[in-house]
Amino acid sequence: MLAHVGEHSNTKSVIYTIKGKQVEGHFLMEREGKVFIEQENGKIISADLNDFSFSNQASLSKKIAFLKQINTENRVVGKFTKNTESTDYQSIYVFLFIGILGFIILMKKQNQNPKMAYFLGSFMLFFYACKTNEAEPTTSTTNTTPTLSKTDPSFIEKVFTPYKSEVKTRFDDTYFYVETEGIPQTHNMMVGITSWQQQVPIPQGYTGSNAWSIPLKPEFAASPLSFKTNFMKGAVAIAPNGIPIFNPLNNRGEDAFAIGELDQWGGHCGRADDYHYHIAPLHFEATAGNNPIAMALDGFAIYGTKEPDGTAMKTLDEYHGHNYSNTYHYHTDTKYPYFMAAMRGKVSLDPSTPAPENQILPQAKSAGVRPALTALKGASITNFKATGTNAYSLEYTLDSKKAYVNYAWDTKGVYTFTFIGIDGKSTTTQYTKK
Ligand SMILES: [Zn+2]
Ligand SMILES: [Zn+2]
Structure with a gap:
């Protein structure tokens, strides 16, 4: 807390925009997604990080990440100190043990009864054994990253099976390909949009050499790229009906769903009149059974709200997924970040579209017939x-x-x-x- 006091005396007030309202103050802390801002009059207010304007979210996320890093470093230091302490305990035990042993020998030499020393020694050995047993589980709970093997194409095939009348699939050694005309056949489109760029769905030739490509040999990224600062152009995943799924943030960095840009099915049309989703459409859970409801372009699966064995979803990591039986997968949610917070797997990026666009390659191209319109x-x-x-x-x-x-x-x-x-x-x- 003292560090915070020092921090605000040097920190200038910032004007934050929370749900469209302006608030002047400085950042205090973040707890479970809530951001606490201290206003000039000393009043502290809190709001969800998602309620701040996008530019606020970006600067706040940086601050929060920085504070988290400091806290993690502290924890590591704390752990190290604890280990040193237990080593010290060990040396005390060894020292005492040698001392008692010496005492027994001395007693024997002087023909005296060393019963008391035997008793003390056994008690110490017992106590030490208990202490060691107690310490064991903490050393064995290391979270291991699975070694990834090639994905069986039949696993991905199952994702697209319910939509085979509108999707064609094939694969080679590197990719699983998904071909589609880009217009969903099993649900309506566009209804419910309240922030509209005047685009309408027209067919897209995501076929042949322009098919969607899902890598069959996923690899973990050394530092997964955040969706808040990357992938604002192009698809990041493919739905079971072959429709691409984009970043939940639109190309201006706003939560497309929250601002009314999406229809009842989580989709809308881009500048090329290309229909795509911006959230992993949970309505596919109805036809997916226990299979994933989408495939990400890093080769990992995206599940709905349940695990592949039908049990309740396990705890998610900071990328919105987790390791699961020798692989990794993401899960969907009804609030931001909806399905992926960062790209856990390695992806190739288009060098002509630098961050925050960072379009993933290979990427099927959409093509329009008319100039893009405005809102x-x-x-x-x-x-x-x-x-x-x-x-x-x-x-x-x-x-x-x-x-x-x-x-x-x-x-x-x-x-x-x-x-x-x-x-x-x-x-x-x-x-x-x-
Ligand atoms: Zn869009
Ligand atoms: Zn899971």
């Missing part, structure tokens, strides 16, 4: 339906009035968009997919 403030998507073969209608509500984007494409790749505004006026534009 339509106040619009919420209220309906989305197929109106024919390769034809959809998206309904949104703005100022309590309904508006529509109707679109369709033909076999030659000609896309026709009809925009019907809240004033009822309609405009039609055509684009051709290259």
Whole structure:
């Protein structure tokens, strides 16, 4: 606590943004995800780390990580001191033992009865044995990192089996490949979005050489990369229906789900009108059984809320997963970071997209047909339906009035968009997919 007092006398106040409200003060501490801020008037307030603005979260996370590191170092020092103490106890025992032995010999030489010394010696030996036994378990509880072996492709195949009508799979020695057209066939899309960039789902050719690639020989990363400062471009995992899963933070570093960018299924469309999820969609638990609900691009599986044997989820580590029977896997949750906090496995990064983008390679490419649009403030998507073969209608509500984007494409790749505004006026534009 004293260190904290010293810290604030030197620390300038910072203006924090908590749930959109500005608060001036300085960081005191973090406990179980709650951040404590001391205001200028001495009043201490606390808020969830996730309620702070993203830039606040980034600087606070750094501070918290730094404090944690200091605490860990202290703990290591503490442990070391304790070990030294127990070594000292050992030497005291040895010293006393030799002393009593000497006493027995002396008594024998003088023909006196050494009963008392025998008794003391046996008592000490017994006590020492107990003490040693007691110490044993602490030395045997080291958490070993498993040696990883090649993943059996049939294990990954099971993840995609329930969606084989819309997903094709194949594998070679290095990768398990997933091919899809990029439009989910078993659930609706877009409904529920309240922060919309005017994008709509169109098919993507994640096929052939542009298929998704899941490594079959996962390796642990020496220092796993955090999702808060990496992977803000491209997919990080693949869902059972072949739809890519992106970082829960959008490309501006905001929690996409929390700010209303995602539909009821955890997805939305990117700048290329490419549909993708930003959270591991838990609705796949309904069809997954005890299998994973997604595969991460580092080659590790992502499970739902249960372990592979159906039992309750075990404690998660800082990457949002844990070692499990000679491998590693992640788990999903309904709150941030949802499914992965850091990439536990090694991945190759695209050198042309430095951090925080750090796109993973290989990565299937999405392709649009029209220029990307901007956010339509106040619009919420209220309906989305197929109106024919390769034809959809998206309904949104703005100022309590309904508006529509109707679109369709033909076999030659000609896309026709009809925009019907809240004033009822309609405009039609055509684009051709290259
Ligand atoms: Zn997105
Ligand atoms: Zn698990």
